[in-house]
Amino acid sequence: MPIAVPLPQAYRLLNHGPTVLVSSAYGERRNVMAAAWNTVLDFDPPKFVVVIDKASYTRELVEASGALALQIPSRAQAALTHAVGSVSGRDEDKFATHQIATFPAEKIAAPLVEGCLAWLECKVIPEPHNQQQYDLFIVEAVAAWADPLVYSEGRWHFPPETPRSIHHVAGGAFFESGELFRAADEA
Numbered sequence: 406m407p408i409a410v411p412l413p414q415a416y417r418l419l420n421h422g423p424t425v426l427v428s429s430a431y432g433e434r435r436n437v438m439a440a441a442w443n444t445v446l447d448f449d450p451p452k453f454v455v456v457i458d459k460a461s462y463t464r465e466l467v468e469a470s471g472a473l474a475l476q477i478p479s480r481a482q483a484a485l486t487h488a489v490g491s492v493s494g495r496d497e498d499k500f501a502t503h504q505i506a507t508f509p510a511e512k513i514a515a516p517l518v519e520g521c522l523a524w525l526e527c528k529v530i531p532e533p534h535n536q537q538q539y540d541l542f543i544v545e546a547v548a549a550w551a552d553p554l555v556y557s558e559g560r561w562h563f564p565p566e567t568p569r570s571i572h573h574v575a576g577g578a579f580f581e582s583g584e585l586f587r588a589a590d591e592a
């Protein structure tokens with residue numbers, strides 16, 4: 406059962422640079438794609454940036470709805486992440502093809518993908534120039550959730566055997582998030 410993450414701490418969910426799944430919905434249509442090009446932009450209210458290519462179906466749904474969800478898949482979802490990042494929702498219903506289970510978001514229409522480690526429900530802050538020129542979307546999180554198995558009390562914790570987030574390199578190769586350490590302990 407996901408736990409709510411206080412919005413001023415929502416930046417912590419993406420601060421370590423994971424590849425995300427972006428889900429979107431408009432009317433009866435819904436979709437999901439992968440996005441490695443994302444980062445934190447501000448603490449409070451929490452803002453993020455994500456690149457969404459003009460040719461993508463996601464782009465169409467995000468521009469129409471003004472909302473999207475950023476979700477952090479685990480290594481167990483790496484093949485799924487690569488798959489939904491390799492085909493367009495215009496050509497197939499990726500939820501059906503990959504039997505992706507979802508649950509409803511609280512503040513937006515986009516479905517949330519089950520099994521992820523964290524979820525950010527976001528509204529687009531319209532910046533037409535950035536969107537048109539650079540495919541760059543600035544979004545504000547309006548709700549944030551995490552799996553308490555790996556994130557609680559404002560911290561990620563990835564002990565052995567727990568699922569970890571993934572970081573795309575290129576061509577379907579990923580790093581898995583590694584060992585947490587504190588800079589003070591390394592001094």
Ligand SMILES: Cc1cc2nc3c(=O)[nH]c(=O)nc-3n(C[C@H](O)[C@H](O)[C@H](O)COP(=O)(O)O)c2cc1C
Nearest residue numbers: 438439440441442457458461462463490492493494
């Ligand atoms: C690991 C991975 C990361 C990706 N990162 C991005 C990204 O940051 N921005 C982007 O526009 N496309 C990215 N893509 C490509 C889209 O996910 C891909 O074009 C997808 O098929 C678009 O789906 P759609 O047309 O259903 O929206 C990535 C693909 C993969 C496999």
